[in-house]
Amino acid sequence: KNQVEQSPQSLIILEGKNCTLQCNYTVSPFSNLRWYKQDTGRGPVSLTIMTFSENTKSNRRYTATLDADTKQSSLHITASQLSDSASYICVVSDRGSTLGRLYFGRGTQLTVWP
Amino acid sequence: EADIYQTPRYLVIGTGKKITLECSQTMGHDKMYWYQQDPGMELHLIHYSYGVNSTEKGDLSSESTVSRIRTEHFPLTLESARPSHTSQYLCASSDPEPGQGSEKLFFGSGTQLSVL
Numbered sequence: 001k002n003q004v005e006q007s008p009q010s011l012i013i014l015e016g017k018n019c020t021l022q023c024n025y026t027v028s029p030f031s032n033l034r035w036y037k038q039d040t041g042r043g044p045v046s047l048t049i050m051t052f053s054e055n056t057k058s059n060r061r062y063t064a065t066l067d068a069d070t071k072q073s074s075l076h077i078t079a080s081q082l083s084d085s086a087s088y089i090c091v092v093s094d095r096g097s098t099l100g101r102l103y104f105g106r107g108t109q110l111t112v113w114p
Numbered sequence: 115e116a117d118i119y120q121t122p123r124y125l126v127i128g129t130g131k132k133i134t135l136e137c138s139q140t141m142g143h144d145k146m147y148w149y150q151q152d153p154g155m156e157l158h159l160i161h162y163s164y165g166v167n168s169t170e171k172g173d174l175s176s177e178s179t180v181s182r183i184r185t186e187h188f189p190l191t192l193e194s195a196r197p198s199h200t201s202q203y204l205c206a207s208s209d210p211e212p213g214q215g216s217e218k219l220f221f222g223s224g225t226q227l228s229v230l
Contacts, residue, residue, distance in 0.1 A: 009154070032216045043118075043204050043221025044157075049211060089157075093216055102219075104156040 002027040004092050006105035014113055017080055021108045023073040023090035031093040035064055035075050038087040038107065047075070047088075077110075085112045117141050120205050120222035127195055128230050135190045135225045137205030145217065146188040149204040150174060151224070157204065163188055195229045202226050 007022045023033070032051045036044035048059050050066040050073060057064050061084075063076040077084055087107040094101050118139040127133055139146065144165040149157040159172030163182040177199070178192050188207075192199055204224045208217040 004156075034216075034218075036219075042223050043206070044219070045221070046218055049216065049218070051216075102159070104158075106154060106156045109154075 002092075002094065002103050004090055004103045004105040006088075006090050006108050008108060009106070010109040010111070012111045012113060013080055015080060015082060018076065018078050019080060019110065021075045021077075021088050021110070023075070023105055025071050025073075025090070025092045025103070027071075027092040027094050027103050029095045030068060030071070031095045033066060033073050033093070034091045035062075035073075036089040036091060038089060040086070044089055080110075080112045082112050082114060085110060118205065118207055118220050118222045120203075120225050122225060123223060124226045124228075126228045126230065129194075129196055131195050131229075133192050133195055133227070135203055135205075135227070137188045137190070137222055138186050139188075139207045139220070139222075140186060141207060141209065141220065142185065143207035143209050143220070144185065145208045146182070147206045147208070147219070148172070148178075148180060148188070148190050149206065150176070151202045151204055161190065195227075197229045200227060200229050 004025045013019050034049045035047045038044040048064045061078045066073045087109050089107040090105040092103045121136045146163045148161040151157045158174035160174050160176040161180040163169045169180050202224050205222040206219045208219050211218040
């Protein structure tokens, strides 16, 4: 069964600290993996996309990794800010159709305290 | 900032009422979607459209219907709302991401529906 599992379910850190969010998937075949950030009361916004050939990609304070062999991805946030408080959702796409079916994780709820 | 808009943001209605959730995008995207999201749960696809006059049901069984008469407009209608329909409804459109071979979703801010 194609699934996307995220951990931890929730996380509280102090401002300025680093954190790492995990995403494990069983989706096959695999096309790509995206991390989205969803602020409270808003729709998700794409942070980064990881394709099969990519291992690491950085976008400002966000660094995503992908291990396609173990089917794991992580999102590392450096020097956290209050505005990083949000739900982070991992979404995996297969290659089963022209569109590519999407499999969503339940998200990790990150809270950054001052 | 994505140019996709949903109205209303919040809606509280009584059981049995007919409602329409509006979604419009100004990006010219052919593909549009409706997702349902409950707290702490994953998004579930309830409807999608590949273009004008094209609509399909998604993975999650839904009593709602959609229409796509214009590219920019993708409304969702519930003929008779029930408490089980209480949820957040997210509209999205997508565009192929250059060089990535995949679609990037752009979401609206959602409609929080409460049926009493």
